[in-house]
Every structure is written in structure tokens, then in C-alpha cells.
Amino acid sequence: MRFTVTGTEATHLGIRLVRAFTGKPVVIRFADNFRGWHDHVSFPATGAAPGIPQGVQDGMLVLPPGDIEAIHAALTTRSDIAAVMVEPTGASLGHAPLPAGFLARLRTLTTAHGALLFFDEVISGFRCSPGGAQQFYGITPDLASLAKIVAGGFSVAALAGKAGILAALDYRKTGAGAIVSPRVMHQGTYNASPVSAAAGIATLKIIRDTGAIARANHTAAALRAGMNAAIARKGINWCIYGEFSDFRIYAGAPGETATVDAIYSGAIPAARLKGGMSAELIQQLRCGLLSEGVDIAGWPGGLTSCTHSDAGVERTVAAFAAALDMMGEEGVL
Amino acid sequence: MRFTVTGTEATHLGIRLVRAFTGKPVVIRFADNFRGWHDHVSFPATGAAPGIPQGVQDGMLVLPPGDIEAIHAALTTRSDIAAVMVEPTGASLGHAPLPAGFLARLRTLTTAHGALLFFDEVISGFRCSPGGAQQFYGITPDLASLAKIVAGGFSVAALAGKAGILAALDYRKTGAGAIVSPRVMHQGTYNASPVSAAAGIATLKIIRDTGAIARANHTAAALRAGMNAAIARKGINWCIYGEFSDFRIYAGAPGETATVDAIYSGAIPAARLKGGMSAELIQQLRCGLLSEGVDIAGWPGGLTSCTHSDAGVERTVAAFAAALDMMGEEGVL
Numbered sequence: 001m002r003f004t005v006t007g008t009e010a011t012h013l014g015i016r017l018v019r020a021f022t023g024k025p026v027v028i029r030f031a032d033n034f035r036g037w038h039d040h041v042s043f044p045a046t047g048a049a050p051g052i053p054q055g056v057q058d059g060m061l062v063l064p065p066g067d068i069e070a071i072h073a074a075l076t077t078r079s080d081i082a083a084v085m086v087e088p089t090g091a092s093l094g095h096a097p098l099p100a101g102f103l104a105r106l107r108t109l110t111t112a113h114g115a116l117l118f119f120d121e122v123i124s125g126f127r128c129s130p131g132g133a134q135q136f137y138g139i140t141p142d143l144a145s146l147a148k149i150v151a152g153g154f155s156v157a158a159l160a161g162k163a164g165i166l167a168a169l170d171y172r173k174t175g176a177g178a179i180v181s182p183r184v185m186h187q188g189t190y191n192a193s194p195v196s197a198a199a200g201i202a203t204l205k206i207i208r209d210t211g212a213i214a215r216a217n218h219t220a221a222a223l224r225a226g227m228n229a230a231i232a233r234k235g236i237n238w239c240i241y242g243e244f245s246d247f248r249i250y251a252g253a254p255g256e257t258a259t260v261d262a263i264y265s266g267a268i269p270a271a272r273l274k275g276g277m278s279a280e281l282i283q284q285l286r287c288g289l290l291s292e293g294v295d296i297a298g299w300p301g302g303l304t305s306c307t308h309s310d311a312g313v314e315r316t317v318a319a320f321a322a323a324l325d326m327m328g329e330e331g332v333l
Numbered sequence: 334m335r336f337t338v339t340g341t342e343a344t345h346l347g348i349r350l351v352r353a354f355t356g357k358p359v360v361i362r363f364a365d366n367f368r369g370w371h372d373h374v375s376f377p378a379t380g381a382a383p384g385i386p387q388g389v390q391d392g393m394l395v396l397p398p399g400d401i402e403a404i405h406a407a408l409t410t411r412s413d414i415a416a417v418m419v420e421p422t423g424a425s426l427g428h429a430p431l432p433a434g435f436l437a438r439l440r441t442l443t444t445a446h447g448a449l450l451f452f453d454e455v456i457s458g459f460r461c462s463p464g465g466a467q468q469f470y471g472i473t474p475d476l477a478s479l480a481k482i483v484a485g486g487f488s489v490a491a492l493a494g495k496a497g498i499l500a501a502l503d504y505r506k507t508g509a510g511a512i513v514s515p516r517v518m519h520q521g522t523y524n525a526s527p528v529s530a531a532a533g534i535a536t537l538k539i540i541r542d543t544g545a546i547a548r549a550n551h552t553a554a555a556l557r558a559g560m561n562a563a564i565a566r567k568g569i570n571w572c573i574y575g576e577f578s579d580f581r582i583y584a585g586a587p588g589e590t591a592t593v594d595a596i597y598s599g600a601i602p603a604a605r606l607k608g609g610m611s612a613e614l615i616q617q618l619r620c621g622l623l624s625e626g627v628d629i630a631g632w633p634g635g636l637t638s639c640t641h642s643d644a645g646v647e648r649t650v651a652a653f654a655a656a657l658d659m660m661g662e663e664g665v666l
Binding site: 008009012013015016017018019020021025034036037038039040042050051052053054055056057058059122147148153154155156168183184185186187188189190193194195196 | 341342345346348349350351352353354358367369370371372373375383384385386387388389390391392455480481486487488489501516517518519520521522523526528529
């Protein structure tokens with residue numbers, strides 16, 4: 001296992017590496033899953049992609065999220081697949097969870113067909129566990145991109161993966177002793193920039209030496225429990241879900257059973273989970289929370305950090321209950 | 334004129350914007366000119382490009398540096414050119430200067446043929462002048478990428494350009510008042526990241542309110558003059574050149590006249606200027622400087638900042654003269 005520290009956009013560099021390493025041009029990614037803004041990842045499965053050449057789009061195979069059969073079909077019928085990219089928690093740190101057993105099947109499938117497995121751990125790295133989602137789930141990819149927590153929020157990213165793949169970035173000597181260029185050049189103004197690198201070292205020491213991840217997970221679990229209790233008291237068809245230092249608010253549709261079990265069993269489609277709360281409903285709930293002095297980011301839901309306190313949890317849960325009461329009084333629930 | 338602050342890789346975003354704005358797929362750039370490491374700009378004019386799909390390469394037309402006739406021919410015979418990208422000082426802040434009058438002709442040509450002019454001001458921005466190379470030369474591009482000095486070395490970048498082009502990044506309202514997505518989405522973890530943005534504000538105030546740029550230019554001019562005097566005393570066919578806060582060391586080939594005038598008149602080819610000092614010669618000169626306690630970065634040559642002192646100039650010039658003496662004694666000059 002090796003690391004390289006990049007300015008940012010480790011995902012872009014990773015896509016080049018999997019193509020260079022395998023000699024194959026096509027990378028699989030999921031529709032409606034955010035993998036960054038650069039050309040290879042930021043066009044939709046169908047429809048217009050202003051400014052992104054067709055030749056770039058042809059290099060990515062955009063499949064339905066979590067559809068293992070579609071990946072299986074692609075790997076068995078095509079010989080041009082370099083890698084499969086996936087956020088191992090499911091999109092946006094589990095906002096839309098992957099089906100049970102998906103990662104293990106994907107690991108087996110990619111290995112069997114000579115494709116690389118590339119995890120986007122930009123959110124999950126140093127959040128799900130000190131070893132990221134790959135440690136939490138026990139599935140080791142060939143390559144993983146990291147950012148955000150890796151330097152405590154300072155601007156830097158990293159690419160981690162099997163040494164043989166990252167070796168494409170090395171200068172090396174020929175038999176005659178001459179130094180030759182890497183297969184993949186990666187110069188860049190901000191690669192391993194000093195301030196960001198120092199922030200990274202400091203952050204990773206905190207992750208290693210303190211209970212920062214457990215603390216953030218504990219806070220989120222307490223938030224989810226408290227908010228779900230408020231929902232139960234109110235008797236509405238909502239639920240709060242999440243697995244790590246995160247909480248997601250889901251408002252069930254009429255006839256739908258909005259429970260944590262229903263969500264993790266796959267009974268509610270990803271598109272519903274990601275778009276299930278209307279902009280109006282979010283606005284009403286947010287106004288209710290703000291009137292109680294509480295704001296959250298990452299609607300519908302948010303992330304917790306190791307600095308959030310038990311008092312903050314209590315205040316947030318109380319504000320959430322009060323906001324539901326207000327919405328009930330106004331007839332919007 | 335508008336700005337947008339990006340995590341990094343403003344050049345990549347700029348390439349997408351010129352394609353989205355013009356609806357044309359091809360961008361012209363120069364061979365052997367570093368424009369960043371992402372896929373669109375980091376493959377050579379000919380030869381292997383591991384990991385970069387053919388469809389990406391097809392979107393860039395790589396022409397000989399500074400060849401205005403080649404650009405003219407492309408613009409008159411093709412209808413798919415979105416923009417021409419150029420570092421307005423010539424490659425690597427004038428390491429290989431552009432021909433006299435090149436920028437003015439390029440501005441006229443691109444306007445006449447409906448192509449955008451895109452300056453890479455990553456090095457020159459806030460170095461050549463407070464308004465960058467575009468202010469210094471009096472040639473205004475349609476778009477410019479900025480980094481490095483823009484945040485005093487902290488990791489961030491910016492894209493500046495005509496408001497109509499940057500408007501592709503805006504959310505906007507339809508006639509019915511609904512908010513619709515930008516033509517070009519540009520989400521990103523580190524866009525306008527707080528620490529980098531604060532560093533940027535502080536740096537730009539210093540640039541505006543102090544003589545930082547003039548001071549760095551003065552230092553480099555004093556270095557160039559002192560080093561050229563040492564070269565003249567030694568009677569060797571070298572010269573030191575540069576226009577801004579930079580100095581370049583050039584060792585003339587036998588039969589070549591290595592003077593500042595020869596370099597700026599275009600008498601010495603770009604390939605010679607960029608590769609004219611062998612790795613061995615650089616190693617010998619560097620060892621001589623190091624033995625005098627002086628090191629420089631950016632071989633063959635370097636950049637100065639506003640913090641370099643007159644005493645540093647004197648010491649560097651003396652070390653350079655001593656290194657030339659050592660090299661003469663060892664018979665390598």
C-alpha cells in the first residue's frame with residue numbers, strides 16, 4: 001500500500017492511473033453519484049454535458065447506482081473496462097445505501113475480470129474508521145482517493161493504493177542506470193504543499209491517538225436516536241438514518257414505510273432517498289430549526305465532527321421536536 | 334470582468350468553460366509548455382500518453398510554441414476551435430520568450446475568428462504586475478487562470494474572465510421564476526476554502542498596498558546584472574536573462590551568441606533555451622554554489638520574492654562568480 005499526496009483532484013489522477021495501469025480506456029461509475037467536478041465524472045448518464053467532449057464521455061460507462069448485474073454484464077461482455085469506481089458507503093456517505101453484499105460481490109467480480117476496484121473515500125476516509133470505509137467493511141480496493149479529513153479541512157488530497165499501481169508515478173532507472181520518466185507524470189503547484197501537508201500530519205496524529213472518530217460517531221448516533229424519538233412521538237412517517245458520523249432525514253411518501261430497516265433493506269429506491277424531501281419541506285423544517293437557534297448543513301441531514309458536544313445534541317433534538325410541532329400546527333405535516 | 338475561486342485546477346475548469354461557451358470542442362495549446370497535470374493538458378504533441386484516452390487528445394490541438402502562422406492556419410481552415418491557450422510571457426514565465434508582437438497578433442486573430450483567448454497566468458498573475466501579464470503587455474484575454482501568488486502559496490486557484498463567459502457557472506431564474514442549474518456545474522470540496530481564501534485576501538492587500546512586486550523585480554534585475562557581469566569577467570558564452578522577478582541561466586552552444594538581445598530577438602530556438610544547459614553542467618554549477626552556501630530552485634534559474642534582500646543578491650552573485658572560477662579551474666567551462 002502506498003500514498004501520493006496531490007494538490008486536489010485525486011479522483012482525476014486515479015482515473016488516469018487505472019487507465020495507464022490496465023491499458024484499457026473505460027471506467028465505470030454510477031449515475032447521480034457525485035465523484036467531483038472534473039470532466040470525467042461530472043456529466044449525467046443522459047442529456048447535455050456542456051463543455052465536456054464526447055471523447056471524454058465515451059471513456060466513462062455510467063451505470064445505475066448499486067446495480068451489480070449491470071456491472072457483471074459490462075465486465076463479461078466488454079474487454080475495455082479499466083476499473084469500477086464506487087463510494088463504498090453508497091452515494092454521499094450512505095445517503096443512498098448500497099445493497100447488502102454489494103461490495104463483496106464487486107470485489108470478487110472485478111478481480112475475476114481483471115478490472116481494478118477504485119473507492120472514492122473522499123468523505124468516508126478517516127470518518128468511517130481510521131482505515132476508512134474499506135477497513136470498516138473489510139473490503140480492500142486497488143485504489144482509493146482521499147480528501148477532506150485527510151488534512152483537517154485544508155486543501156489537499158491523496159491517492160492510496162497498491163504499490164504496483166502507484167509505481168506508474170515513479171521516476172525509475174533503466175538497466176543502464178539512466179533515469180527515465182514515470183509512465184504517468186504528475187507535476188503540480190500544490191502537490192504536497194507545505195501548509196496542507198503539515199495540517200495532514202497533525203490531523204492524522206489526532207485520528208490515530210484520540211477517540212475522535214468514535215466521538216463523532218457517538219454524537220451522530222445520539223442525534224439520530226433523539227430525532228427518531230421525536231418523530232415517533234409526533235406519529236409521522238419520517239425517519240432518521242445513517243451509519244457513521246452522519247444523519248439523514250427522510251420523509252416517507254404516502255403508502256411508504258419510512259423506517260431505518262426499510263431503508264437498509266433496499267425497500268426505498270435511491271432516487272427517493274436522495275430526492276425524497278422536497279425543497280419546500282426542507283425550507284419549512286429549516287425555518288423551524290432556525291427559529292430555535294439551530295442550523296444544520298448538508299440537507300436533508302448533516303455530518304457531525306469530534307467537536308460537537310452532548311449539549312449540542314440535546315439542543316438540536318429539542319429544536320427538531322419544536323420544529324415538527326410548528327409544522328404540525330401550520331398543517332404542513 | 335469576474336472571478337471564480339476554485340479548489341485548484343482553474344485551467345481544467347477554464348477549458349470546460351470555453352467549450353461550453355463556444356459550443357466548439359477543440360482547444361489549441363503549445364507543445365512542451367506546462368499547463369498543469371490534468372488529462373487535457375499533460376500529453377505530448379506526439380508519442381505515448383498512458384492513461385489519457387484518445388478522445389481527450391482529440392479535443393486539444395497541440396501546436397509549436399509561438400507559431401502564429403500555425404494558429405492562423407488552424408483558425409482559417411477549421412471551424413471547431415473554441416480557444417487558444419497561452420502563457421503570455423512565453424513558457425515558464427518567459428524561459429522561452431514568445432516572438433515580438435505575438436500576443437497582439439493572437440488577440441486580433443482570435444477575435445476575428447470567434448475563438449476565445451485564454452491566458453495561463455498561474456505564474457505571471459500578481460508577479461508581472463498587479464494586473465498580471467495581461468496588464469503588463471496591455472493585451473486582455475477572454476479568460477485567465479490564476480494560482481500560486483493569488484493566495485500567497487496556499488492551495489487555491491481562480492479563474493478570471495469576461496462576465497458573459499463566467500455566467501455559465503451561475504444558477505439563474507427562468508421567466509417563470511424557477512431556479513435552474515448552471516450550464517457548467519462546479520461543485521468542489523475546496524472551492525473558496527476558508528483558510529486559502531483568507532490567505533488570498535491578505536496576499537492581495539499586500540500586493541495592492543506595498544511595493545512587493547517592484548521589490549521582487551528589483552532583486553531579480555540586480556541578480557541578472559551581477560551574474561552577467563561575472564560572466565563577462567569570465568569571458569564565457571553564457572548569459573542571464575529574464576523580464577520580471579526571475580532569472581534564467583543560459584549556456585551558449587559553440588558558435589552561438591548567447592546574449593540577452595539574441596534571446597529576445599528570437600535567434601535562439603525555444604528548445605535550446607529550455608534544454609540548453611545539460612544536467613551535468615547544472616550539477617557542476619549547483620555544487621559550486623552550494624560550496625559557497627547558496628542554493629537556487631527552478632534550474633536553470635529561479636524566481637525572486639519580495640522578501641529577498643540586497644545582501645542576498647550580493648551573496649548570490651559572489652557565489653556564482655566563485656562557482657564559475659571553480660568550474661574554470663576544473664576545466665569544465
